[in-house]
Amino acid sequence: xxKRIGIEVSIAVADAVGLCDVDxxxxxxxxxxxxxxxxxxELVADGHLNAEFVPVxxxxxxxxxxxxxxAAGARTFTSTCxxxxxxxxxxxxxxxxxxLPIVMAVANRAISxxxxxxxxxxxxMYARDTGWIQLIAENGQEAVDLSIAAFRIAEDKKIxxxxxxxxxxxxxxxxxxxxxxxxxxxxxxxxxxxxxxLRLDPDKPVTFGPVGMPDxxxxxxxAQDENLKASKPIIQEIFNGFAKQFGRQYKLxxxxxxxxxxxxxxxxxxxxxxxxxxxxxxRAQGKKxxxxxxxxxxxxxxxxxxxxxxxxxxxxLLDRVTAFAGGEVSGPVALEIKSALYDRKLTPKVGNFLVGxxxxxxxIQNFEEMVERVASAKDGELPAYEFIxxxx
Amino acid sequence: xxxxxxxxxxxKGFNLKNLPEVEPVSPGHRACQGCGEVLALRQAMxxxxxxxxxxxxxxxxxxxxxxxxxxxxxxxxxxxxxxxAAAVVSGAEAAFKSMNRKKIINQPDVTFxxxxxxGATADIGMQALSGALERGHNFxxxxxxxxxxMNTGIQRSSSTxxxxxxxxxxxxxxxxxxxxxxxxxxEIAVAHGAPYVATATPAFPxxxxxxxxxxxxVPGPAYIHIYxxxxxxxxxxxxxxxxxxxxxxxxKVFPLYEVIDGEYYLSRKVxxxxxxxxxxxxxxxxxxxxxxxxxxxxxxxDAQYEALLKKCVVEDKKKEKE
Numbered sequence: 189x190x191k192r193i194g195i196e197v198s199i200a201v202a203d204a205v206g207l208c209d210v211d212x213x214x215x216x217x218x219x220x221x222x223x224x225x226x227x228x229x230e231l232v233a234d235g236h237l238n239a240e241f242v243p244v245x246x247x248x249x250x251x252x253x254x255x256x257x258x259a260a261g262a263r264t265f266t267s268t269c270x271x272x273x274x275x276x277x278x279x280x281x282x283x284x285x286x287x288l289p290i291v292m293a294v295a296n297r298a299i300s301x302x303x304x305x306x307x308x309x310x311x312x313m314y315a316r317d318t319g320w321i322q323l324i325a326e327n328g329q330e331a332v333d334l335s336i337a338a339f340r341i342a343e344d345k346k347i348x349x350x351x352x353x354x355x356x357x358x359x360x361x362x363x364x365x366x367x368x369x370x371x372x373x374x375x376x377x378x379x380x381x382x383x384x385x386l387r388l389d390p391d392k393p394v395t396f397g398p399v400g401m402p403d404x405x406x407x408x409x410x411a412q413d414e415n416l417k418a419s420k421p422i423i424q425e426i427f428n429g430f431a432k433q434f435g436r437q438y439k440l441x442x443x444x445x446x447x448x449x450x451x452x453x454x455x456x457x458x459x460x461x462x463x464x465x466x467x468x469x470x471r472a473q474g475k476k477x478x479x480x481x482x483x484x485x486x487x488x489x490x491x492x493x494x495x496x497x498x499x500x501x502x503x504x505l506l507d508r509v510t511a512f513a514g515g516e517v518s519g520p521v522a523l524e525i526k527s528a529l530y531d532r533k534l535t536p537k538v539g540n541f542l543v544g545x546x547x548x549x550x551x552i553q554n555f556e557e558m559v560e561r562v563a564s565a566k567d568g569e570l571p572a573y574e575f576i577x578x579x580x
Numbered sequence: 581x582x583x584x585x586x587x588x589x590x591x592k593g594f595n596l597k598n599l600p601e602v603e604p605v606s607p608g609h610r611a612c613q614g615c616g617e618v619l620a621l622r623q624a625m626x627x628x629x630x631x632x633x634x635x636x637x638x639x640x641x642x643x644x645x646x647x648x649x650x651x652x653x654x655x656x657x658x659x660x661x662x663x664x665a666a667a668v669v670s671g672a673e674a675a676f677k678s679m680n681r682k683k684i685i686n687q688p689d690v691t692f693x694x695x696x697x698x699g700a701t702a703d704i705g706m707q708a709l710s711g712a713l714e715r716g717h718n719f720x721x722x723x724x725x726x727x728x729x730m731n732t733g734i735q736r737s738s739s740t741x742x743x744x745x746x747x748x749x750x751x752x753x754x755x756x757x758x759x760x761x762x763x764x765x766x767e768i769a770v771a772h773g774a775p776y777v778a779t780a781t782p783a784f785p786x787x788x789x790x791x792x793x794x795x796x797x798v799p800g801p802a803y804i805h806i807y808x809x810x811x812x813x814x815x816x817x818x819x820x821x822x823x824x825x826x827x828x829x830x831x832k833v834f835p836l837y838e839v840i841d842g843e844y845y846l847s848r849k850v851x852x853x854x855x856x857x858x859x860x861x862x863x864x865x866x867x868x869x870x871x872x873x874x875x876x877x878x879x880x881x882d883a884q885y886e887a888l889l890k891k892c893v894v895e896d897k898k899k900e901k902e
Contacts, residue, residue, distance in 0.1 A: 211682065211684070212671065212674050212678055214671055238678070238681065238682055240677055240678040242671065242674045245710065248663070248667070249664060249667035249707070249708050252664035252667030252671065253667050253668065253671030254671055255668055256660075256667070256668035256669060256672035256675065257672060259671075260633065261679065261685070264671070264675070278661060279661060286660075388658060388672055389656055389687075390632060390633065390690055393655050393656045393657070394656055395646055395656075395658075396657065397659035397660055398646035398647065398649075398651060399642070399643055399646050399648060400648055404649075
């Protein structure tokens with residue numbers, strides 16, 4: 189039986205990746221991702237992990253090397269965030285289009301300028317259209333568990349897409365948390381050895397990455413989208429398999445006290461933990477508040493989310509990124525949800541709040557204010573989005 | 581003995597009688613008529629053979645060999661982006677190393693190739709190449725240098741020679757074409773401590789293929805800078821590719837040499853050099869140059885060649901001993 193230990197989340201994520209017996213890690217250091225790759229290189233140096241650690245000269249080369257490695261048939265991992273993600277983003281589109289099951293931990297951090305090393309979801313949102321599967325952890329245990337599940341998801345023959353495991357920078361990456369490290373034997377049972385369908389093999393040559401003219405480009409893109417679409421139920425099946433092996437159940441959308449809630453907060457990542465504490469407080473005052481947390485942002489689980497929130501009169505939708513949209517449409521998370529609501533002819537009162545940017549704390553009081561703001565707003569009074577906890 | 585010279589102890593070269601019959605790059609590709617670059621690619625890959633993994637930068641050699649659903653490649657080949665072939669090959673080489681060690685595969689003797697044009701190498705891909713050379717991956721990098729961005733329509737690169745007219749360094753009333761001297765990529769590779777560096781051109785195919793074979797025998801990174809005429813961009817006749825490449829060597833514009841473990845060996849001493857005007861006159865990209873510009877270039881080419889000869893003392897000393 190695995191025992192609970194106190195461990196820094198970054199170290200635990202690296203250990204989890206080690207348990208997955210990766211063949212190649214190619215990475216470039218960037219705060220606050222550094223402890224993940226430092227510890228992986230340590231595992232390799234100490235002989236605990238039989239892998240090649242490629243200390244590349246940039247994030248652009250990190251993803252390039254990961255693509256070369258995964259195309260060669262190796263189980264491949266990297267980690268980055270923020271500016272590093274921005275630099276490698278060109279290759280992220282290509283990694284998914286080449287259908288390479290790379291796993292990448294993103295220690296979510298704001299994007300410059302002003303330069304800011306602290307946590308928000310600017311990099312997560314930057315990545316949303318790259319064709320990757322995006323998983324989001326709320327705490328250290330989830331970061332560990334999702335890192336392991338990510339390889340199963342990525343390598344599933346019906347999916348074959350790269351997977352991002354998002355964990356909030358500092359707020360998760362640098363905290364020591366009590367968590368249960370899975371046992372090597374259990375990970376082996378859950379995650380079989382990677383057998384690539386195609387690889388760069390001199391005995392069986394294939395051409396990866398040919399030119400796609402107008403007569404095939406659309407078909408290629410649709411085929412890729414079909415796989416992302418098909419991945420949604422498979423991800424849930426893999427989560428169920430994870431629960432059988434390790435006893436911890438994950439869902440595409442997690443809910444907290446939503447059944448009778450009049451107001452539901454929708455958010456992602458570690459702020460959900462604060463939100464749930466705030467909800468307990470508001471419930472104690474007789475306010476019917478609940479929360480839906482998006483565990484998987486791509487593919488977006490619209491059906492599961494709507495099922496969770498459709499009973500609510502008021503929605504508090506959180507975006508941890510600046511919506512440079514001009515003020516008349518909402519931030520990215522709220523946009524997805526509003527689109528899903530429209531498709532189902534649901535018209536709750538919606539407030540979209542831009543919170544926790546660049547490491548700004550978001551407090552229990554902030555949640556109470558947002559809930560109150562939406563609950564008491566008259567029809568048409570709420571703007572497309574508003575900043576919270578900002579000095580004017 | 582250094583790492584490269586050690587590995588080359590038993591090197592046996594190609595000659596006209598033992599040229600490899602394999603064609604890893606098959607005919608039927610879509611290069612322009614008279615393309616010197618695809619000829620260089622063909623020669624290089626014949627010398628590499630079929631036990632190889634090839635990582636291509638975006639560029640002419642990528643476009644013309646891989647229009648889906650066709651592929652000219654008979655060896656495993658991957659194209660990812662413009663600037664990262666050296667980083668992609670780093671990952672592929674690391675993957676094979678890891679998987680061989682873990683006994684997931686048993687393919688220990690694969691030759692890893694990355695290639696790009698001069699833009700993909702000397703400009704946008706410089707960082708990825710520098711990283712891969714510095715980390716010491718076991719691979720060969722071919723720069724097929726046609727001295728401009730030909731795939732996008734003859735724009736200047738840092739490898740475009742001084743005075744050449746391109747679509748972004750056009751000759752005009754206030755311009756004599758390219759205003760900067762050609763970046764010396766082979767020297768940059770040498771400065772990284774790569775155990776094997778060479779220059780080559782398809783006008784001297786046996787020399788080119790021998791250098792590629794040597795590069796494949798040397799453990800660690802090898803860099804071969806291959807001068808690859810482009811009649812379309814250089815505005816010479818499609819039948820003049822080989823001629824112009826030969827003239828580049830004979831006029832000392834593009835000297836052929838090897839650097840093995842940091843020691844320079846001249847491949848072909850130019851005993852009676854031809855004037856640079858012979859080289860210029862069959863290419864319309866230089867036709868606007870004035871006499872004084874030509875003599876400036878001649879002076880600089882001569883000086884550069886002399887500087888190279890000085891580095892090749894090792895070869896001369898060897899000859900003295902003999």
